[in-house]
Amino acid sequence: MGQDPGNYREALRECRADEAEGADIMMVKPAGAYLDVIRLLRDNTTLPVSAYQVGVATLTYPAAPKALTVCEVAKSQQRSALTAP
Numbered sequence: 001m002g003q004d005p006g007n008y009r010e011a012l013r014e015c016r017a018d019e020a021e022g023a024d025i026m027m028v029k030p031a032g033a034y035l036d037v038i039r040l041l042r043d044n045t046t047l048p049v050s051a052y053q054v055g056v057a058t059l060t061y062p063a064a065p066k067a068l069t070v071c072e073v074a075k076s077q078q079r080s081a082l083t084a085p
Contacts, residue, residue, distance in 0.1 A: 011037045015045055025050055035076060 003010050015026055026041050028034050031051030042049050
């Protein structure tokens with residue numbers, strides 16, 4: 001059973017538990033739906049925060065009209081305070 005997507009407090013508890021267990025990085029996935037959680041983690045941990053979104057990690061430079069949407073998603077992830085690639 002996974003985390004409740006509507007409960008950001010659970011994500012913060014999991015973050016603290018992961019830190020206590022020796023995590024090296026915080027990973028949020030899917031990134032697009034959890035930009036608020038990315039920001040919450042960034043404000044509450046000293047670990048690097050990274051995120052994964054299908055389609056974004058594989059496309060670096062826009063090469064087609066659909067790529068604009070991918071670029072916008074990547075920019076929104078940057079604004080949410082990701083600290084790791």
